[in-house]
Amino acid sequence: MTASAELPFIPARYYARLAELLVARGQDAQAVLAVAGINEGVLAAPEGRLTLPQVEALIAEVYRVAPNIPWAFELxxxxxxxxxxxxxxxxxxxxxxxxxxxxxxxxxxxxxxxxxxxxxxxxxxxxxxxxxxxxxxxxxxxxxxxxxxxxxxxxxxxxxxxxxxxxxxxxxxxxxxxxxxxxxxxxxxxxxxxxxxxxxxxxxxxxxxxxxxxxxxxxxxxxxxxxxxxxxQQTLKEGRLVEWVTAMLTYSRDVITTREELADLLNISPRTLDRRLQDEGASFRELSRQIRFQRACDLLQAGQLSMLEIALELGYRDGANFTRAFRREAGCSPSQWRSHAERQIK
Structure with missing residues (x-):
């Protein structure tokens, strides 16, 4: 996962309320936040934002310390x-x-x-x-x-x-x-x-x-x-569009894969999205290519899916198209890359 995909883009206000519920239930909210890597000051800030990994860690820790409380319902x-x-x-x-x-x-x-x-x-x-x-x-x-x-x-x-x-x-x-x-x-x-x-x-x-x-x-x-x-429009004003697009593509499911869909989320046209990305020295096609390759490497290293399953997961029609695209990026086939990664681990 690239560092730019870690940008804070989830409003923190709801998780500040969750921290208040933890205190009300007699839990050590500070300890929970510390495990999730969340600074209390971010929760207190009106425009505070969290990364998706921070939110994932927070929810996991909340249920670890008090698994029998219906936290989602209460929040x-x-x-x-x-x-x-x-x-x-x-x-x-x-x-x-x-x-x-x-x-x-x-x-x-x-x-x-x-x-x-x-x-x-x-x-x-x-x-x-x-x-x-x-x-x-x-x-x-x-x-x-x-x-x-x-x-x-x-x-x-x-x-x-x-x-x-x-x-x-x-x-x-x-x-x-x-x-x-x-x-x-x-x-x-x-x-x-x-x-x-x-x-x-x-x-x-x-x-x-x-x-x-x-x-x-x-x-x-x-x-x-x-x-x-x-x-x-704040993402555009802050000059962080490349980071936002990177994060959305990194975490995206099948419902968001195209520039048209991402542009729609920002209430702008795909052409405007392209122009703003160009202003930041990037392009949607290049970002998408890089992130797809990184996903491929992550899935290959995990070793849980077959080559065909990885190809379909990444949106390729078949294994052959995936192999050709991967070879262009890595200089070797996916199976060769996986074998090398397994040897490195051993």
Whole structure:
């Protein structure tokens, strides 16, 4: 993994709340943070950000020290609209849920870049889909899917001032040990083990998204939206686009592999993405090539997959295409490279 892929790009505010929950439960939050390599000052900073490895380490350590506490559920239950900064204020100021969901689909990466949110309107219902845009450990994935789903329930219920009809949530996680806690989350009907993709699907009855919200404020919404747009563009303003693209490609799953998809996350055109990368002395094609080669080396060294499995994992049609591409980079075949790496270890 390249050093540039370690850049901080996940907002720290949610994990600061998790640290508060640790203290409330009698745990040594400082020790947990130290194991994860997280400075308390980063959590306290309004714009503090963490790397994905730090988040992975934090979640692992939290469950190691207190495995029987439903941390994801408790964190989700404790979050409020104000927890999401400007995006939360934009949601509060929106005229209806339709506008709220459109906002979230555009700006969800501001609050959780490792996930993508989609909003779809159908003839008989409306739905929200959460999918993963980064390779997360199983534990980290389960934690965030549950946290986001529980927080989503309470926050939308709050926007509607408690007046919500029954609706359905389909989560990819299995039925949790603390299933009885979900009985209090009415009028939601919770379904676990959704097999389609990691994430969740929420189905609302037709007409709900058009309901007017009590705190709608066009002026405040315009201001909050402008700041959300500026936050989405911050990566470009800071001159860190190469680092961000490197990180997203390094951690990406199949849902994010093209420059078009990455440009969409930044609310810019692919041509603008190319131009900004060029300004920083890089190109998407070159970054993608380097990262794919590094992934190939990591998979070869791990020794758990066959050559064909590695080729398919990296997006090649067959083993022959993978071998040719690898030879261009390394000067030898993948099998020769693996043999050499195994000898080095011995």
């Amino acid at each position: 989700g239950r404790s979050l409020k609209l104000s927890s999401h900064g400007m995006l939360g204020y934009a949601m509060l100021s929106s005229p209806n849920l339709d506008y709220v969901f459109q906002l979230l689909a555009r700006y969800f990466r501001i609050i959780m870049p490792t996930f993508r949110l989609q909003y779809r309107r159908a003839s008989e219902h409306d739905e929200v889909l959460l999918s993963v845009t980064a390779k997360l450990s199983a534990q980290n994935l389960l934690f965030h899917v549950e946290t986001i789903a529980v927080a989503w329930h309470w926050e939308i219920l709050s926007l509607l001032q408690g007046e919500m009809p029954a609706y359905d949530l389909y989560l990819s996680i299995g039925s949790p040990r603390h299933l009885e806690r979900y009985q209090s989350l009415k009028p939601a009907r919770w379904h676990f083990g959704w097999p389609i993709q990691p994430g969740f699907r929420i189905v609302y009855p037709k007409g709900l998204v058009g309901r007017e919200l009590a705190m709608a404020d066009p002026g405040a919404l315009q201001l909050a939206e402008r700041q959300c747009s500026e936050l989405a």
